[in-house]
Amino acid sequence: MEPLFNLKVVEMGQLIAGPFAAKTLADFGADVIKIEPPKVGDALRKWRLLKDGTSIWWQVQSRNKRSLSLDLKQAEAQDIVRTLLKEADVLIENFRPGTLEGWGLDPEKLLELNPKLIVLRISGYGQTGPYRDKPGFGVVAEAMGGLRHLTAEPGRVPVRVGISIGDTLASLHGVIGILLALQERHQSGKGQIIDIALYEAVFNCMESLLPEYSAFGEVRQAAGSALPGIAPTNAYLCSDGGYVLIAGNGDSIFKRLMTVIGREDLSSDPELENNDGRVKRVAELDQAIGEWAKLLNTDKVLAALDSVAVPAGRIYTVVDIANDPHYRARENIQSIKMADGSTLDVPGVIPKLSRTPGSIKTLAPQIGENTDEILKSIGLSESQVASLKERGVAFTK
Template sequence: MSLPLSGLRVIELGQLIAGPFASKILAEFGADVIKIEPPKTGDPLRTWRLLHEGTSVWWAAHARNKRSVTLDLRQPEGQEVIRKLAADADILIENFRPGAMEKWGLGFKDLHAINPKLIMLRVSGYGQSGPYRDRPGFGVIGEAMGGLRYLSGEPGRPPVRVGVSIGDTLSGLHGVIGVMMALRHREQQGGVGQEVDVALYESVFNMMESLLPEYSKFGVIRQPSGASMPGIVPTNAYLCKDGRYALIAGNGDSIYKRLMEAIGRTDLASDPNLANNVGRAANAEMIDAAISAYTEQHSLDDVLEKMNQAGVPAGKSYDAADIAHDPHYQARDMILDATLPDGSTVQVPGIVPKLSQTPGQITRPAPELGQHTAEVLTGLGIDAAQQAQWKERGII
């Protein structure tokens, strides 16, 4: 089966999360991704968090379907290899600090002169322009500048992180969107590529919903609110009898009515003052108290069953064990086995989104460092003797 991105070649110069997350998605749908890594050390993510046989188990998900080539981009020979690869590539992804690629003679203008069809995805903390352009930026800083960190956590307490590198992955997703639009433009405009400029903070800011409009119109600075969503009622985490929390979202008008009837509060269900969200938002504490009074008398499982019967969106807060053993995850192929270099397996997330005719695939496991260096360089006409010399000099 031909995948939707089959035939596209992607050169990945990024490290860690944002750029490589974008290329992971492209690879899952058929793109040939050549990942360039520093000799000896490789992508730092290879040694992040829990390791198996010296390599992060995260790597099995993050680098699947890619080919690994070791190359020192600081060396003229390494830069020349990138030019050779770019001459026949469709997409190049990089997430260095702005100016680094230009310093190496690998900026968009340089590579576009070699290959006018090339699309260059550039992911950075603050973008390729603006007064903050040259500042170093990681996802955590993008989350802070984008407004997410300020809203995360409990009122009056320090801001907390989401728990994953959400700023990086949001940037990777925006990068994929930009690349797909650039491919469409290239198709329509005679094969001309372009730059896709993705900033970490902008990717986060793009998800911040009413934050700016409310400040602009009313001078309101939205504040952290813990598990609730101020102005959208009811939606919260409610303590149950067994000490666990039920997440209940009854904020649609008809859903709210069904929720109140399910917990035996027909008085609140029929109250005309609570028939729409404006009225409910003005009485949020009373409504939350009524729901809590019910959940505190029942187990989490019983509460969720009651909500499901009533057609009210509800769920529990899943941990890793919940996810690994959930039948819906399994039925949707969202839990897959990946093979590690020693032959053992590890569970990794499945592929998103689901396409009905050309679903994404895992065609090769995450590569060992430099596993495909000889294969790729030979394809560029660089013979074994030259490769041996470069290896001795630390270029590959």
């Protein structure tokens, strides 16, 4: 039995932040009903690369979910949502603040309807504060949270991390919030509202950024592949044009690193025994490591570092990931069979639980694939369901 078996979740999210949180719960047994608009469904269905008209990403983000397609602008659809939420444990939404209220689905009213309901609200800037009504996407949140300023080579334009990291961080904070609220509900029997802002989920991961400024007026700057204030840690060019990331910043690790590159003078230098001393001479250390690395190809550099237990690794592309035996051994990559009989590699379920692991149980649904069964499960007759569909309140593809 999976750890969230019998947990009933209604997802009213779209794109990334809300749906990723719901996907995480579904992977571990939660029954997730995803509510989508008629005909077009969640916009993520058309993002990135499409196979047979639907995004491949969709198979990751919406696996293990059921799709109920409703026109939430209509009062009857809103009534259906209320009926579902009377028996639900969790509601997840990531609309702009005020959207739920505009549909008459104010979380406070929903809690009156179902006092045990836990409501996760993810938005760009949160449900309060002067920016609450501004539209916010993850890319903007990453900038406001302080991350974008640091993701650059010194003196060059700050760049994206390359994925929607702001959305994903908010999702994971949201899942933590749901699990905390569920644990507290065991004591009180009451639900509550969780308010997550995209920017603050990023900010929460910014380590010592703020206290350094508060204590010293220090404004951390972009440092490329280095890790400011921790040395030596950087990416070093090898003779074959590849880069190896080397983290020699532990005191004993540093000594082993200097020995393997033939710099015993640095290994035994008392000024370099601790990190603060090494930071003062980081340029010298980077030069020494870089001169050694560029004489060897990537494989030989990694073999030498592995032999003395210095943390190091190549920079993986998806080709490296797909062919790496460790990924396969850990079931980080799983193959699923698509409706057309083809197979598709997708990320496995994380985290790994020893006794009650999660699993991929069903493919991502088509728009409104489960509309009929869900509506009938709340007491509607076949003729009532047909009427709702005829009038555009509900939809099945």
